[in-house]
Amino acid sequence: MSPAPASEMQPADGTLLTARGFRSREALLAAARHLFRTKGYANTKIADITEEAGRALGSFYTYFDNKEAVLEQLAEDFKAEVEDRFAETDLNAGEPHEVVRELCAIYWSSCRDHSAELAAIFQASMLDDHFARRWREIRADARNRIADGIRAVAAAGLATDPDPDVTASALGSMLDYFCYVWLIEGGEADRSSISDDVAVSTMTRVLYRTVFAAPEPN
Amino acid sequence: MSPAPASEMQPADGTLLTARGFRSREALLAAARHLFRTKGYANTKIADITEEAGRALGSFYTYFDNKEAVLEQLAEDFKAEVEDRFAETDLNAGEPHEVVRELCAIYWSSCRDHSAELAAIFQASMLDDHFARRWREIRADARNRIADGIRAVAAAGLATDPDPDVTASALGSMLDYFCYVWLIEGGEADRSSISDDVAVSTMTRVLYRTVFAAPEPN
Amino acid sequence: MSPAPASEMQPADGTLLTARGFRSREALLAAARHLFRTKGYANTKIADITEEAGRALGSFYTYFDNKEAVLEQLAEDFKAEVEDRFAETDLNAGEPHEVVRELCAIYWSSCRDHSAELAAIFQASMLDDHFARRWREIRADARNRIADGIRAVAAAGLATDPDPDVTASALGSMLDYFCYVWLIEGGEADRSSISDDVAVSTMTRVLYRTVFAAPEPN
Amino acid sequence: MSPAPASEMQPADGTLLTARGFRSREALLAAARHLFRTKGYANTKIADITEEAGRALGSFYTYFDNKEAVLEQLAEDFKAEVEDRFAETDLNAGEPHEVVRELCAIYWSSCRDHSAELAAIFQASMLDDHFARRWREIRADARNRIADGIRAVAAAGLATDPDPDVTASALGSMLDYFCYVWLIEGGEADRSSISDDVAVSTMTRVLYRTVFAAPEPN
DNA sequence: TATGAATGAGATTTCATTCAT
């Protein structure tokens, strides 16, 4: 769908990769993605990644400085793709409820398609200051979008909000952790999965009602 | 045969502790609490805890089997106290908006007063299946409370919700992660703290508007 | 049966014990004996002994310097009693086959009644040079008795043996390890116990035939 | 895909080792063997083994899970070799006394050449149920051979034995512990070593006389 | 004497990273 990022032909040290090297690097990234999702970031060892990728342990260091660097790469790709998806959509046009729903749908599907990255960076954000900052940056984008929406609604006199930024933080927290719970943790105590439609509708409901202080149309 | 010294106390695990032992155990718990909050659960080593508590490394094992056992104890106390706080309040009486606000206030102050436990168990839930389950249990309480509220509102014909449990999950996720972000992570990219009032008002706003699909009174 | 050894009223440092102290010391010895037999010497911790004895950990050191000292005491009592039992019997009188049988019977019953000491000292002899020497001393008694018997038989012209001491060593090894296997290890792969009679008869058979180079009478 | 380097070897556990790895593994096994014999199994630490082998501590875990695994490997090799040595010899042919002598000679030389394994597994059998079972298995082979011999002698009407299996157990105990005492413990209180010939002759004497109830020929 | 908490040396095990082949 999206073209390979320019970074893919170029490892950290700036040198170019041969085709063979390129394949190895991709295999390692794919293995890491898989393991981060299934075992968690902290519980994944370098040796797990190379084994899963069918490569020798030492080969890992040909392409990455350490596990953080892998996540850094994955997080970058993740952020870029989420931004792409938002950019492709005109959130200012259309019926408000539809716009909100579209935003939630993009968020949900991005998280679903990148659950490994979501799991890893969410977890890493709790272990490591660097990734805490990184994660805040990624979160900020959606949060600002929401805050802008709240302000626009207020400007239109449809609802008031004494603190749009904090409300946006709360709604962003809801989106993030709701996705984490259902896509990675495996749901709540009494229910382990939901359909895409229920997920998106629920996220939409909370966002729409909070921003507009009114029920959804129909 | 000989009577227990007056100084003996009965901690959770059923064994008797002398006053001296009781103090050591408390010192270790306090140290763990402090470190879990400041360095995070995973980054805290047993040796850090004993050092902070001014005890020898080996003394840790007089009181706990391992680091998990410390968190288990803290989590238990946390859960018990949050439940106590909720039990003390009659959430069914009074004006709805006030009830919601009260619930949010309890949640926020519980998390604030137990930010160490919140941080630790949140983190541990991502590293360890056991704590993931534990955390789900703790979360379930507030979630069910919210779901009940949504159903009551629907029964009163004030608003509709096609899926109260999932909405409650979303709102619970908001509460949890909002508290985590502001009380432990140190806020968002462009703002590092908020007042209790702003926090509670914001949480209340999201909850109230989502449940009632209407603006707050006044 | 046998009177309390003089050592029982006197701990290692030469001081006398009060009645209370005497009871504690006995409780610890009994506990050690029990644990040495069931868990083995090496696998028994000081804390296990005091717990089994219903005493506080620290009390152990009131009576013994360490675990070795307990075994030393038990071994001493064991050696003394085995020697007593042999001394009570006149091995030179009577029909030869009966004498051999009597010797084996004493050996077997001593080991059976002191299986804890046997287990402990056998094990300790393999871990610790001091007990290896101690065990050799204990073994030497029976071995010399056997060697004397072989020489007497040779002197009587009933059989020859080029190396009575080594043969006695082999027969002593048989006695020791046969007792260990059946009384402590719980028998062989396909049979877990034998009657006293079969045990004694078998030991007798090997000894008698080896010494006399002839079948037992009848 | 790429062919295995010519230097790769196939050790017991199924993984492939490079020549270098093979050498390290052998060095560790040799070091363990040496230390088990001189210091005993229980007194040998993993660090002792790696130091003796001139390897880093961590390297041990490249080849073995723990100390038990090393002994398991040594025990396996030991058992296999003893069985080989017996298999190579036709114990049913020849003059009975020579057959018995041959069996004892094999036993003695096997134990002498594998005194490290003998010491270690003997000791471990007293500390650990797993090795107790293992050791019983290894012992069972010789014991059954002896029991068969006793039955054959009885069938030929040369001697009687009311309980061939228990007699075989006693004779097996003699062989095992006699070898242990003279090859590992360093002999008896008054004599520290014996020649191979005296050892084998003595073992033979006890076995032959017990089984045949008669003096050896000549 | 009795108690049990305190101590810390020592042993095991893990794993990120380096490096020789």
Next chain:
DNA sequence: GATGAATGAAATCTCATTCAT
């Protein structure tokens, strides 16, 4: 580039022994 063995620092946990009460 690829390989996998080598390394050793760090962390966990145990337990004999001491000691204050």
